[in-house]
Amino acid sequence: MCGITGIFDTRGQREVNRAVLTRMNESQHHRGPDEGGLHLEPGVGLGHRRLSIIDLSTGQQPLYNEDQTVCVVFNGEIYNYQELIPELQALGHVFHTRSDTEVIVHAWEAWGDDCVRRFRGMFAFALWDRNLETLFLARDRLAVKPLYYALLPDGTFLFGSELKSLLAHGGLRRDIDPLAVEEYFALGYVAEPRTIFRQARKLPPAHTLTLRRGQPVAEPKEYWDVRFSLDGAYTVEDACAQLNAKLSESIRLRMISEVPLGAFLSGGVDSSAVVALMAGLSAEPVNTCSIAFDDPAFNEAEFAQTVADRYRTNHHCDLVASDDFDLIDTLARLYDEPYADSSAIPTYRVCQLARKHVTVALSGDGGDETFGGYRRYRMHLMEERMRSAIPQRLRRPLFGLLGRVYPKADWAPRMFRAKTTFEGMARTTVEAYFHSISILRGPMRTQLFSDRFRSESDGYNAEEVFRYHAQRAGTDDPLAMIQYLDLKTYLVGDINTKVDRASMAHSLEVREPLMDHELVEWMATLPSSLKVSGQEGKFLLKKAMEPSLPPGILYRPKMGFAVPLARWFRGPLKDRVRQAVLGPRLAATGWFNQHYLQHLVDAHQSGASDYSSPLWTLLMFEAFLRNVVDPLPEGSAVSVAIASGVSS
Template structure:
């Protein structure tokens, strides 16, 4: 895996400062510590940090075609590169390396912008075609690899793998986008295409952008989307067999490497399935890595150990103190913009452990989105059934009033939180799902933000993100719709961002067989009752893996990478919570109301309410500001 940067002069062929490109490139050294490559010519510069995985001796970048007219810098893996190489050779192209990088160059020559439609893998790359005088950037279909870009006022287009590489540009505006702040305090991350800064955007998953010289900033163009058109002819037994075959193929493709390779093994269904199928196609024992928690309430390591014993893996376990909160400021520097998924802490640690043993790992990411594994899917579908029993004209006022009158019970499991359910039932499916996934509800954000900040939003609501995707999907089935929404938002914005930054911080490459786009496309065509049945998610996946994994692995309650935030904030982090929520830092931004910050702190610290998720979101925003503003913060 790698880090890339690029500068392209859209107004001509001005010289580009090589020292600046080198500085931008070096901000991402952690992504590729093995080698550094820089290419500069009038009007263009590429930088590349390399983590050597395939064709270690000859795969250096930036890499050009035979006459140097096409140049690429690339982050990712094209798993079908060997087949594409054969096809391109038949078309008359000549290769001088065995790397997947060179396939991109010749695929562009052969198919132009459509080259990305031939790639099966994870990727983000920039490509310069001197003859066509254009820069082409693209990102993989599901957003496994990141891509940030900006157009400077002077006509200089810049891109990079991480936001920090663009922040190295002199004079880049650091003005925060109000809509991004609204999004962050709803979702806990900032969905594509926004970043926290108005001046920088993310290229969305499944999009490409062609920037011509002497033209204004081009608009990204979508080249892929997932369709939930159901295949009603497929029987369940046939689907189970095909699922195993497709996942086995996706695993096999991801075992190509010239460096030590292993797998994450949490003991959950997805990672266990990946390890089981890896063991079936590996000639040597699989290396597996797990995190154990000192607090047994959060520890899944016995389940991981059971799978490791079953498949005879070389199993490595590291016990992490549950009070591993010292990473707060490290994470703020790692993610570059506010990011509030607290499972980033154990994810960082398991990547740290894995890198001590291997360079590449396979993960189980993506299974929940494709096969309906999240509990919230069950709740959302059940709520939609209730909505459809009553006309909206009667439902909205009735459940709206009940939601206001019913006492708050955010300490209880979702099934017992009638107030939250009533509030969801008063909305339509998209708004109700948004209400269910929000870290801070509409009413909480309204109380959190100052009137002047709310005015700057000009009526924008974070739910508009989901509404925009829903209007594109045009799906009637509730389960399919919320799966689609998660694939477009939560998967790239939260899950894949978390894994990319945590793994790249340790120069570790993570490959996700369950995110193979052909598998995702096939899973989307399965009837919803194959996925969610009788309140049980991943029905078809668990049935397919019955011969490979024990019952207690497949059907135990989903646990996840949780950390004890509520206890931290009333214990070792109490002083930091008080300092952040009642000090001058957050208030100095003009975004937050002092009385509400004090209320959140007082009610949580006294034990009257559990505001751990909103407080963590505020702490990470505070940590971002400390990193971004430095000594000027709160002075």
């Protein structure tokens, strides 16, 4: 895993200042502490920080083709590189390293833009072709690896693995996009392709971006999408056999490494399945890492230990205090954008632990989206059956009224907390799913934001993100639709972002066998009944793993990687949350209704309501403003940096 960055003059060949490029590159030192390299020529500068995993001796970057007319900086892994090398050699290409990176430059020469279709892996790379005067950027199919870019007013194009590398240039304005703020308070992250800053963008999953000197910057181009055909005719036994084979292949490819390798082991189904299959593929005991919490309500350590004992892994477990909340400002600086998934805290800690023992760790991320594991899927399917039984013209007024008048009863037993269900029943399928996963739902955001914000955001609703993807899903199957939505939004914006930043903070590479695109494609051909069967999520995965894992692992209730926010905000963080939410920094934006902020804090701390998620979202937004927006660019004066453009 590495960090990449660069500067490109889209209009000509203005000199790139080495000091600025170095500053951008070094801002991502944590992503690649082993080596750093730069490539500069008129109008082009590429930077790379390396975390050495494969071909330790000769895999340095930037890396070139035979005559050095093609240059690449690359973050990630091409897992099928060993298959591609003989094919490219047969076409006359000469390899000078044993690295997967060199495959990219020769694949570009052989297949051009279509080279990305041949790659199986997680990747973000930038490639400069001097003969074609072309800069080519690409991001992997499921956006495991990040890639940000910005076009400045003077024609300077910036890119980097993290926003901090673009900010380090000095020319990127820190003007916040109100539409991104709306997305953040709905989703807990800013959805692709938007970023929190007006000038910057994320390259979407499975997209490339081609820039040619002297030509206008084109729009990103999609090269892959998943199609939920649901037409695979398999018996359960045949599907289990195929799934085992595909999982084993995906894991085998991700065990290629020249440095210590292991796996995260939470004791949940996904990570336990990965470890079980790794053990069958490894001649040596697997290294496994997990964390335990001192609060039993959040502790899964005993389940992880059960799997570790069964497969005799080299198991490492650290105890994390349930009041481990001192990472708030660290996380704000780490993510560069407001990010509200509180499980970033334990994820950061387990990556910290893993790095003490391994350099590469396999994870179970993506299992819920691929196999149908989220509890919300089962709730959505139940509501969808009710929605289909009542015409929309009747549902919307009836359940809309019930949703408005029914109290928000967080304190009541779950069976009496019907407000969300009523609100969902009044909506269409896509509207209801967006409503169910929103941190602050529509009515809450209406109260949260001021008239000034509504004016600046021009009435934009983050629900548009889901509508856009729903139109492209190509399915009306209720489960397939929301799986597709999660693959395009939550998996990318939340899960992959969380794991990438937390792991890279500790120079740890995390690999994701359950997000292998060939596995995702195959699962999309299976009927939804093999994913959610009755009240059982991940039906097929659990059936396939029954010979390998005990029922107590496969069929226990899902816990998740949670932290006790509600208790924190009424106890040790009581004063901090009050100061942050009601303090001067949020007020200075003019975007928030101060009376509603006061209500959220008072109602939560009195115990009248559980507003822990909205309060965490506000707390992290305030931390982002203080830690990312307010500071000057590192190492230079903003005015000087902006004035000198590409050469600054």
